[in-house]
Amino acid sequence: xxxxxxxxxxxxxxxxxxxxxxxxxxxxxxxxxxxxxxxxxxxxxxxxxxxxxxxxxxxxxxxxxxxxxxxxxxxxxxxxxxxxxxxxxxxxxxxxxxxxxxxxxxxxxxxxxxxxxxxxxxxxxxxxxxxxxxxxxxxxxxxxxxxxxxxxxxxxxxxxxxxxxxxxxxxxxxxxxxxxxxxxxxxxxxxxxxxxxxxxxxxxxxxxxxxxxxxxxxxxxxxxxxxxxxxxxxxxxxxxxxxxxxxxxxxxxxxxxxxxxxxxxxxxxxxxxxxxxxxxxxxxxxxxxxxxxxxxxxxxxxxxxxxxxxxxxxxxxxxxxxxxxxxxxxxxxxxxxxxxxxxx
Ligand code: ADP
Ligand code: MN
Ligand code: MN
Ligand code: MN
Numbered sequence: 001x002x003x004x005x006x007x008x009x010x011x012x013x014x015x016x017x018x019x020x021x022x023x024x025x026x027x028x029x030x031x032x033x034x035x036x037x038x039x040x041x042x043x044x045x046x047x048x049x050x051x052x053x054x055x056x057x058x059x060x061x062x063x064x065x066x067x068x069x070x071x072x073x074x075x076x077x078x079x080x081x082x083x084x085x086x087x088x089x090x091x092x093x094x095x096x097x098x099x100x101x102x103x104x105x106x107x108x109x110x111x112x113x114x115x116x117x118x119x120x121x122x123x124x125x126x127x128x129x130x131x132x133x134x135x136x137x138x139x140x141x142x143x144x145x146x147x148x149x150x151x152x153x154x155x156x157x158x159x160x161x162x163x164x165x166x167x168x169x170x171x172x173x174x175x176x177x178x179x180x181x182x183x184x185x186x187x188x189x190x191x192x193x194x195x196x197x198x199x200x201x202x203x204x205x206x207x208x209x210x211x212x213x214x215x216x217x218x219x220x221x222x223x224x225x226x227x228x229x230x231x232x233x234x235x236x237x238x239x240x241x242x243x244x245x246x247x248x249x250x251x252x253x254x255x256x257x258x259x260x261x262x263x264x265x266x267x268x269x270x271x272x273x274x275x276x277x278x279x280x281x282x283x284x285x286x287x288x289x290x291x292x293x294x295x296x297x298x299x300x301x302x303x304x305x306x307x308x309x310x311x312x313x314x315x316x317x318x319x320x321x322x323x324x325x326x327x328x329x330x331x332x333x334x335x336x337x338x339x340x341x342x343x344x
Contacts, residue, residue, distance in 0.1 A: 013049030069161035120176025187326030266320030
């Protein structure tokens with residue numbers, strides 16, 4: 001038997017953006033446990049905005065798990081928060097009720113800033129560094145500093161070792177701003193991995209005395225880019241059947257549901273989706289081929305393949321909840337008849 005360190009991780013009840021929380025319990029297993037072997041656990045919901053003090057127990061239900069490469073015999077356990085009965089989802093549990101489809105593929109591009117002493121890494125104490133230009137995909141101390149890349153590389157290795165489907169990294173447009181990409185099949189699978197990758201990044205940064213700033217426009221109304229979490233998506237039908245007519249019907253559905261999408265694409269998005277800095281205004285839906293100033297960018301490959309493949313919704317922001325974002329995309333897609341369903 002081996003003693004495993006199980007880190008139960010969940011989303012708290014803070015609004016509009018939940019925080020990640022975690023606590024450890026030690027349990028013995030013959031070998032790396034299966035998800036089914038991980039027991040329900042509890043926590044004090046009155047300290048996380050999830051319960052009143054008088055009746056404060058909430059239940060943690062393991063829903064996904066990964067090896068924790070930062071700990072000997074460590075397990076990262078993604079949990080849903082349940083009511084004391086263990087079966088009713090807590091109202092803060094945004095994962096329990098979302099639409100899912102394992103044939104729907106999601107690629108999230110998570111942008112974020114690294115912050116120290118209340119400002120982005122590399123910003124001087126007063127004023128600003130040289131304007132944007134050389135930082136995106138940049139190299140060299142004057143562009144990316146020294147510890148940022150160390151953090152980013154270490155995070156990449158942690159994600160890969162945990163089995164998270166990390167697809168890449170790049171330095172972003174603003175100084176101190178970075179991006180990683182995660183791909184998953186199914187909305188829960190992709191979104192669990194984004195939350196876990198966020199957790200690993202935040203935890204890793206502790207030892208560097210650095211914080212991760214996920215707000216979509218931390219530098220306000222300036223010429224510094226905001227942070228997004230572009231959502232690249234495709235269903236089996238989009239990849240295999242597609243076609244111009246279906247694509248246009250899909251875009252009309254996205255247009256019709258503009259406000260429903262913006263509602264779950266992350267707080268303060270009006271500060272970021274201004275029409276500047278490679279964004280489209282938040283209150284007007286648009287799409288365009290290879291157009292980074294559109295709400296939805298249509299990759300060249302999509303047109304070349306006969307309107308088949310994936311699309312990129314550029315509006316979700318860096319603080320958005322990937323569960324709700326993926327689910328909303330699937331809901332809008334479900335409103336558009338396919339030739340199969342039309343014939344059925
Ligand atoms: P860019 O920065 O040019 O917008 P990235 O390379 O950062 O693009 O991200 C592209 C994303 O698209 C990746 O996360 C990748 O996983 C995702 N992706 C690629 N093919 C598909 C697909 N068929 N369905 C869904 N997502 C996809
Ligand atoms: Mn990208
Ligand atoms: Mn980017
Ligand atoms: Mn993108």
